[in-house]
Amino acid sequence: MCESTVYSTDNDMIMEDVLSIKIDGENIELIDILGARKDLKGVIVEIDLDKHGIYIKLNE
Template sequence: MCESTVYSTNNEKIMEDVLSIKIDGENIDLVDILGARKELKGTIVEIDLDKHGIYIDLNK
């Protein structure tokens, strides 16, 4: 499978086993393999396909 882990730019883990990411402006909707959802405001700044990591700059 191709799950990824989502981190903040401070390397804090936000969510594991993410299968789906939907972006609408600054809104980012994450869904994991069990169907759990998390909604964030931020900007994706890096996607590392080799390490299955996605990095988000959170707008606070």
């Protein structure tokens, strides 16, 4: 499988084993392999396909 781990730009892990990311403006919805959801506000700034890492700058 091709799960990814999502991190903040501060390198804090937000969610592991993410399979789906839905983006609507600044709203980001993450869904993992078990169907758990997490909603965030921010901007994706980097996607590292080699290391399966996604980095989000969170809105404060």
